[in-house]
Amino acid sequence: MAESSDFRSLKVLDRFRHVIARTGADYDVLRLILRVKFQMDQRRVPTVLAGNYGNKKQKEGNLYLRSLWLYALMGLIMVPFIVWDTGHYMLQMSIVTAMLMFMIMTSMVSDFSSVLLDIRDRNIIMTKPVNARTIGMARAIHAGIYLLLLTGSLSILPLVATLIRYGIGFFLLFAVALILINMLILVTTSLVYLFMMKFLDGEKLKDMINMVQILLSVGIAVGYQLVIRSFSIVDFNMVFTPEWWQLFLPPVWYAALFEWIFGGGGNAWLYVFSALAIVVPIISLIIYVKLMPSFELYLEKMAHAGQTSGRRRGGWDRVMARMFCRTREEQACFRLSANMMRNEREFKLKVYPSIGLSLVLPYIFWFTFMQDSSWAELRESALFYTLYIMLFVVVTVVMMLKFSGHYKAFWTFRAAPLANDHALYSGTLKAFLCNMFMPVFMINAAIFLWAFGLRILPDIVIILLIGTALIPLTSKLLLRKPPFSESFSMAQQSDGWLVLLALPVLGLFAGIHFYVQSLPAGIWIYIALLVIANAMLWTLLYPVKGVRKVVAH
Secondary structure, rough: OOOOOHHHHHHHHHHHHHHHHHOOOOOOHHHHHHHHHHHHHOOOOOOOHHHHHOOOOOOOOOHHHHOHHHHHHHHHHHHHHHOOOOOHHHHHHHHHHHHHHHHHHHHHHHHHHHOOOOOOOHHHHHOOOOOHHHHHHHHHHHHHHHHHHHHHHHHHHHHHHHHHHHHHHHHHHHHHHHHHHHHHHHHHHHHHHHHHHHOOOOOHHHHHHHHHHHHHHHHHHHOOOOOOOOEEOOOEEEEEEOOOHHHOOOOHHHHHHHHHHOOOOOHHHHHHHHHHEEEEEEEEHHHHHHHHHHHHHHHHHHHHHOOHHHHHHHHHHHHHHHHHHHHHHHHHHHHHHHHHHHHOHHOOOOOOOHHHEEEEEEEEHHHHHHHHOOOOOOOOHOHHHHHHHHHHHHHHHHHHOOEEOHHHHHHHHHOOOOOHHHHHHHHHHHHHHHHHHHHHHHHHHHHHHHHHHHHHHHHHHHHHHHHHHHHHHHHHHHOOOOOOOOOOHHHOOOHHHHHHHHHHHHHHHHHHHHHHOOOOOOOHHHHHHHHHHHHHHHOOOOOOOOHHHHOOO
């Protein structure tokens, strides 16, 4: 077989043979395992190429390596922050490292968690005289090499910019920081999975790992805001204000290294942050190496399927289906859709982060407002309009309803005696409304009513009615394929850019909402019109014929 870049990676790894052997791993066996894994990776489609993969023929080779140029293009957005002449390395590098960590972590969640938790090869490898430390080290190096390639692609243009703008010293420090960042991300992710596997098994473990990945996606996005809020403007200059909670923000740690070495030093906080940037990844790596055998032992639990909790909600789904659906066909589609939204892990991983963000983003605006205002001023303000942010989830999730990890099972709908697809569309949309949108909206509505008082109750009702009207309307405009009929590998080909069109539309609704408040009885007339609009949209866009009610289950 011809030599490839995969094998060049192994040749580089050969230089660290003695270091790896000192961990207790058998290097020759480890190298053989990695060689086979790299060969198998030629079949794996990375997320960034998933949409272009489709059904087209691809040349032989590792698709992930061929996708790296796309990551290099993404790295362009960091170059302006590198060359930005602020004289404040803390600000520049906090933003750059935060962006880098966001991209690396999201790729880790989408592409590499499955590598760390892959149990498919255990039936082959564990039957041979191979120790658990060797398998664990191969698993970590496998993911680590690809993370380094990803990071190198993302940072190649920023690295060139640092070399030209600040010289070789800054360039070398940036390169070392990137290695430490990768080490921190890979090892801490593995340790989190190890901690969960210690106490959970089977399906519960898989569900919890899925939930951690979702929370991680939300946490990274929220962490952006905390990094930015580490700085304040004093006399038109950005000033870094050390706080205890910044000890939990790795981007601040790595920015401190640059401020300390190239910014002329600083106070004790800078030294603490700089020490954390170096010490935490190294200590985490030592702990992980020692726990590798335990990781492999606990990973065996992933192969043992446990009892799912899907059936426990069957009664609730039946009640909601009978309440909101007009025919037995629609009820059956409602219950099936609700079950898939709740239990399909790939769907949850793609969709739930956007729902989580819609839950927390309004409060970031509150936090910004409260920096210069009091709680009493917040209660009297018009910040309750930030609840409109939640309506973005309608557009994003409805567009994702056509995808499924079990899309091949869609033939069952074609085999069923359905007069048309209206019952499927209607049942799916109502399942989303009852089981996903309404619970999250009601949580935020309760918090908003507590914060702003009962005076905004009519406004809450208006926003809710706009959201429920947008569901069938968005589906008719953007859901061009039947629900659950396409693979997630086609998600990148979807009209995701159309989500941006929701911004002016929601802005228009908010403007109308604001205007009718100034009219006599305007808000009540608006509510009545929205109720009528909801009734018309739900019944006319997806008409479900009552005569089909005689069809058996």
